[in-house]
Amino acid sequence: MRIELEALQREIPVIAGISTHDLCEYLAMIGFPVDSTDTQSAAAVLDVDVTANRGDALSHRGLARDLAAKLDAPLSAISVTPNTENEALLSVRLETDSCPIYSTAMLKLDCTSANQTPADAQTFLTAMGSNAKGLAPVDASNELLYRYGHPTHAFDAAKLKGGVCVRWAKAGETLLTLDGVQRNLDTKDMVIADDSGPIALAGVIGGDSTKVTENTKRVFLESAYFEPQTVRASARRHGLHTDASIRFGRGADTAFVKTARDLLVDRLISWAGAELLGAWTVGQRDSKPSGTVISKNVLDRVAGESILLDEAKAILLRLGCRVESFGSGLNVQPPSWRHDLSIAEDYAEDILRIRGYGHIGTALPSLEGAPEPLPHSYQQRRTLSRRLTQLGFFQTVTLGFISPEADAKYAGDSQESRTLLNPLGLEYSVMRGSLLSSLWDAAEANQRHGAKDIRLFEIAPIYKSASDGPNETSVLGIVWAGSIGGEDPLTPVRPVMTADLIAIARDLGFTGDLKVVDLAQSAFGLEIPLSKLAEPTEKVIPTFRPFSRYPMVTRDLSLLVPLELSYGELESSIKSAMESAPLQNIKCVDVFKDSKLIAEGKQAWLIRLKFQSFERTLTGQEVESWVQTAVNAAKPHGGVLRG
Amino acid sequence: MDLRSLPPEIEKAHDNFAGLIDACTDLDAVLRLKGAYLGREDSFAAKMMDILKASPKEQKKELGVVINVLKNQWEEAIKSRQSALEEVRRQRTAKSLVWDVTLPPPLPSKGVLHPLTRLIDRLVDVFRPLGYHVEEGPEAETEANNFDGLNIPEDHPARGSADTFYFQKYPNLLLRTHTSPVQVRVIKRLAPVIEQKGGIRFLAPGRVYRKDEIDPTHSPMFHQVEGMLVGRGIGMHHLKGTLDYAMKALFGSGADIRFRPSYFPFVEPGCEVDVRCPLCGGTGCRVCKSSGWVEILGAGLVHPNVLKFAGIEPDVWSGFAFGMGVERIAMMVSQTPDLRLFFENDQRFLAAVGGMD
Structure with a gap:
């Protein structure tokens, strides 16, 4: 609201002796911050912020009333000639x-x-x-x-x-x-x-x-x-x-x-x-509003200190209230212009406001009950996002609503119960059923700006249609596009592959069926509901698992296998063939597909087998026999030892 | 030594030998030279042996001595050249094995947390020692939780479709306009056990929606962190003490706060809280518009109606609540000029203002 300084002064002359800066401070301290002051024009004008509960302060007289209470200074009398009430000239x-x-x-x-x-x-x-x-x-x-x-x-x-x-x-x-x-x-x-x-x-x-x-x-x-x-x-x-x-x-x-x-x-x-x-x-005007009892207990509790009832009463009188004291409190009626005063807390606020909020002391509330742990959902998000940043990903924040077309690309269920009645526009009208559209948008924008390695993730709710309204579930969305590597002289540059996203999902503890979405060339997306990720272990330190104190024997096996063979299949065959052997670990550590060195239609896998017994040191002879077992298990798959 | 007893070919080879061995710059060349002079076949040594075999008996001894001397000379020279070159190679290998530590280190590339998440997590960390945990609620809220339970009158303008997003199919369902409905959910849930718990205290961070067009200072989606405490005999001094601690923990020991009266329907008394400008320390700058203070959050004592609505007796229990705009604080602290940058997710921006903690 615009307030002309001179007109305000006319209502409360004492402010003539106060600088504009100090006046603005006073106004702010009683709840009317000044957004701007215009002292350039013919008349100096303040732009004063008045909160929605204070309709009575939307005038020069109104603000002056509060200032008068604050400064304990008189208001000017209103110059008016009261008219006597006549017979109606018109019905x-x-x-x-x-x-x-x-x-x-x-x-x-x-x-x-x-x-x-x-x-x-x-x-x-x-x-x-x-x-x-x-x-x-x-x-x-x-x-x-x-x-x-x-x-x-x-x-x-x-x-x-x-x-x-x-x-x-x-x-x-x-x-x-x-x-x-x-x-x-x-x-x-x-x-x-x-x-x-x-x-x-x-x-x-x-x-x-x-x-x-x-x-x-x-x-x-x-x-x-x-x-x-x-x-x-x-x-x-x-x-x-x-x-x-x-x-x-x-x-x-x-x-x-x-x-x-x-x-x-x-x-x-x-x-x-x-x-x-x-x-x-x-x-005629309304009958007098009913009074409110302000007990000293409530006043002291709100203020955080003992307030003298006489002081409280004086402030309320200055604000135009009718006040009666009784033993342990005050009985107060608001002035006719105030519609925001009804409960004791309302009056307590006004007493503190006029006294000055600066007088309020500081104390930390004592802790009565035991604090609760942070919820699993919050901790999980926190751990996940930190792990992803370690893996080179950038956390993003995107809007929750998108266009129906963008949503339909990846969401796949009905939009009916997810659609807003009054969106900002069609492009912001559906609460998204997938994060991928927003993430891919952000990735493409980064590509346009010349980024080569784009790794984005967001953890946010997605919406699914349900009978009683949209159903929110927290999901992790990942988009990885462009190339990987090249950060240092030892890591070669190569395009991002599906396998990279699978590796990320496994790293985060996802064990289920994975659907990597092909977004564009060398650009992939992945979405995992947080509920599908491993629950954090309850124990601070996991239960002890005995480990062998005997030496571990490692053997590498170079196998020539058909190109179309799945490693997982071969691994499980070898594992089941060696159930009786103390095989601790089996892992493919290298893949050769060089056509110059390897026959057409074939590839070579370097498979590392680790043996270790809990009872004794293994002999070279028995290890060799287990390696032979592994070679034999590879045979039905078309695998042979590479010469 | 008299080489005249040998053919001129050998004599010439011996004359050339010193130059040839000096010219060998790698071990392969030395080996080739060794083959040519001392090899089992076709070498000068082999030729000399043939000559020795074919020579008359009386000359054999003398010739043998000459040949041996020659061969020994050659062998010695080759051996010494070999070891010299091997030493050069060893040194070269040793050099190549040393990793230049000023090269980019072979570490995986780094990502960053979003600045808004970092700020939210930091706030959680700040309030954790005071016993606050985290509560969360849905973004799609009921009118009852978003407005009614917060003492917001039925005809309040914020309820209008010009300010609040509603769902097409569910007229009573809206996108929460603040994190305050989490207050309503939590106190309703805990009202029956509040005696046993001895009170309630929590933070509620989250995404909220308001019908604002996207511009440099507005976004239809933004983040708030709500805080609430319900206990016995809670007053404004508790609110002030708590926020004073929190702002100092967040911005440093110079971060004094001040309260200004304000109005929110769900608190009474209500206040706005300013913090001494974290950028200039109160001397006045662009961020605080030379005032030395920046508005940081809204707060107040929980309105008795809010407690009553949830089934908590306001004569026994009282509390405070505060709510802050995460983007607003992030923009101020980072001096980011445009709010939209937080939602565009340009990796260059994120790398600049994000971080890993």
Whole structure:
């Protein structure tokens, strides 16, 4: 909200002696941070942030009230001539409780002078970012709103048909509003209506048919209280967040209804030489709100220290509350402009706020129960991502929603229950069923930037359709594209292969069936649900497993085998042939496929066998016999010893 | 020595020998020379033996001596040349076996953790000694957990479809707009056992969604870390003490904090927390806009309605909660100029601001 320094000073003169910088600090410390200050223009203006619960502070007077409480300084008296309530000059009926009070006046305007708004008011309106219209009823209403926070409205009385009532809109009714838009009203919209139908959307905006123009001879004023929920709903329904709807929507001050009318009357008389024909009010302000008990216990607990009840009471009085002390606490009623004070904590906040949050001490709460361990899911993600970075992978973060096409490429189940109602666009409309599309996008972008070795992973939820809504599961997605190696003089460069991804999956402890997705040439993807990865062992140190203290004997076996033979098959044949031998380990350590050295259709495997007994040192002779057993087991597969 | 008793061919060979042996620069050449002079067949030595055999008996002895001397001379020279070359080779091999330590080391290439993950994990580590564990909830949340349970009024603008993503098929299901629904889930779950547990304290890191267009300072998906503590007699000083500890643990001992009053429906009192600018130490810089302070998180004492909603008696239990935007802090600390960089996953950016811990 824009605040003109001079206008603020008019409400609370003491700030004249405070620098702008210090004033901004004070405002921030009572909950109204200043986003920016504009001291370049004719009038110095602050852009002040007001939280949604403080509709009462959306004016110069409102902010001044809080500053006055903080600085314990007086507010200026409001200069106004109270009007006596007359007989109604026009019938005004309130047909709904959502408008408990409606104060009005009828004035005759002398509309000969073209620009009725005084220069200082025009400057003020400009500083507020609102252009003066030159029409006294409009400009005065706006000026009052920014100064005192209470929205008012002026109708051209000559354009009214019959009496006025505040009621709910009827189905099918429309209203051409001041912004030139024809609006279809809802039965939950509160309107001001005359005999012809709605003439204003209550608390939001006036109607075009009754607007004040330079030809207006008589005005009918409106200063009322409209219930916040109703105004908020109408504003939202019609997308009309006006100065009036924002203030009524957060709660206006019922006690200020008549004053606002009187201020408007005063201005019309002094600015435009208007003649008051009569002022009257329908309904009455709400009955006094019930009090809240603030016990010293709650106050001290919230504050973290003992607060003297006298000090608390003084602060609340400065804020405009009615306060009564009793033995162990205070009984408080909020001022009519505050709609955010109802429970003891609300008042405690205000007491601390005005005392200054800087007075709050520091303490660490004591630990009553035992702390819980970190959940498995979190620890697993943490361990996994660290392992993957050690393996050369870059962790990525991508958006959870993608386009239906991108999703369909890798997800493969129905998108119906994963689709958003109101996405930012089609490309962000489906909660993804696979991470691969996003990861491959990122990989391609890296390729375009010239990266040769692209290793990306993400751990994030994917969505699957289920009967009661989308089902989230955490998965690990990996994309590896381009080439591998070349980082140092000993590691040759080669294209990435499927086997590289399988190796990663095995390294991470995945034992199940693996589906490596071919994304492009030398580009592969892999997706593993975290639930399929090895559970961490419960024990800090695994159970002891005995190991042999006798020497291990290693034998290498160079076998010539058909190209199409699977190593896994051969290995299991050799293992089962040697069940009785103390074979500790069997592993293929080298593969030759050089056509110059090896017959066509063949390859050579160097298979390393390790033998070790738990009972004794092995003899060369028995080892040779086991090696022969291995050679024999290879024969049915077409394997022969390489000469 | 008198070589005249030998044919001129041999004489010439002997004259040439010294030059030839000097010209041998590798062991192969030496072996070839050895073959030519001392080999069993076709060599000069073999030829000399043939001559010796064919010579008259009385000359044999003398000739034999001459031949032996010659052969010995040749053999000696070849042996010494051989060992000299072998030494050169040994030295060369020894040199080649030494690894130049200034070459790139043969280590596997390094990856990095995403800066946002690193920051989240660091926060978990910071709060761990205070007894906080980690709680997590789904991204697809119910309106009840995301709004109702947090004392957010039914007509609050944040509930609108302009701010919050809803699911097409499930009108009550939305993408959580903050990590605060995890509060609701956890206190509801623990309400029946809160006496035994002696309270609740946890961090809830996670991804959240808001309907913001993607630009340098906005993203429709971002990360928050929520923290909550429920105990007996919890007040603002506990919140301040906890956050003061945490910010100092995160940014260093100079990271003082200050509270400013603010408003969130699920806390009362509410506050915004500033930390003394970690970049300039409070003297004023671009990041803190010369104020010396940067806004780092929102917090407050848990609103009694939130506790009541979950079935916890607010007269007995009270607590605090705080929530911070991970991207905001990451951007500030790294001085990354554009939020979008965190989601583009350019390996160059990640290598620069990520790390391995």
